[in-house]
Amino acid sequence: MADKTIIFYDFPSKNGSWNAFALRIRLALNYKGLPFETVWVEYPDVEATLKAAGIPPTTKWPDSGKPRYTLPAIVDPSTGTALADSLAIAEYLDKAYPDKPLLMPSNTRALQVAFEEAVPSSIGPLFQFILIKLCDVVNPASEEYFRRTRASLFGKSVEDLVPKGESVKVEWKKVEDGFGKIAGWMKEDKFIMGDTASFADFVIGAFLIMSKIAWGEDSQEWKDIAGWHDGRWSKLVKNLEPYYSN
């Protein structure tokens, strides 16, 4: 087992892997030390690529109700497993490879899932700001599709989602407070579980890496985020660097 290379489906960009959900699994695969190979998929090709690989859809489109195929996704030739959804993949990897470092150690699976579900209610306001930046991150082959489908998912265009005028400060403060809530949970700890990295760190870390890519290291936005809560977020990104390779 685990000798055969896992096929990992991810979204490309000129800066490499950038999508916060796919990044969770990239970090997870590297953390577990599992051999993998990336298949880079542009947004318009996701459905056909996953269908061809036998990977089932994960959700439905809110407007049409049709099956929605999403990344991250993997095919593991060692077990014949083909699946999508970052949480499902993380659970699978721990089950299939329990001797490699665990993503959800010490029987924390249910707590990790609860954490993952609690995060959007904390840092959800980030999306209003970041989606328009991500239109420049994705490759030209994906941009039109990305814009159109985000509008479908969020109910308005990426331009209309961006806070304007006085609400910029208010909404950006909500992002800071959302991260502050998580900082409060973590106290002085390096990772969510103290000295040991786990899936929860990859969830937060992936949102941070995506933000750094979306705005650029020298932007005011990234400088803001990197400085919040005693610089803990730039430290977390640094601590996860060993597991971020394209």
Place this chain on the structure above:
Amino acid sequence: MADKTIIFYDFPSKNGSWNAFALRIRLALNYKGLPFETVWVEYPDVEATLKAAGIPPTTKWPDSGKPRYTLPAIVDPSTGTALADSLAIAEYLDKAYPDKPLLMPSNTRALQVAFEEAVPSSIGPLFQFILIKLCDVVNPASEEYFRRTRASLFGKSVEDLVPKGESVKVEWKKVEDGFGKIAGWMKEDKFIMGDTASFADFVIGAFLIMSKIAWGEDSQEWKDIAGWHDGRWSKLVKNLEPYYSN
């Protein structure tokens, strides 16, 4: 350490301890096997009792902005600690008594806190139904105060909070779905962390014990809850019974 009896401030009723937040700590103290003695406090006496014991307030009243004193609260003569708030108390007990069974084992403190904060968004709809029943659970000395302050906290009277007509089924289904979400996190596990009980179980368990007391064991409401998700909630209450003593 831990030889002196901890003073535990809890709300009385003819059925004993019933408050979901205080119950968490009752379960926790029994689980850790720490000697404690209950001081039963009626709602109108909470502020004076806690002030006299040197226990600080935990929050503010939404209408007046004045400090709000809440139970559960403890005074631990072994360490001179006096504090309120179930989460703060749980963290304190693990720190002060690390050799007793841990409420947040395996460095899960941050995950447990995230879990605790995620729970209201799951089973929040329960409160619309249960508050009016709790007016009959509290002793007569507390009822007027309980009604008046719940109205202040929730923005409407306990009678107006209760779903009516067609929304009864809809809102009760939301309660079921909220518990269903947690059941989904737990899968087939006995406790949130598998075979080991932890603070997260006391959070859920306390809401369940409160529901059983509020409606009574023979009510349709409790029969509903006890039957949801393959009977796992009545099993959880049964599994926590050793730690529920008045």
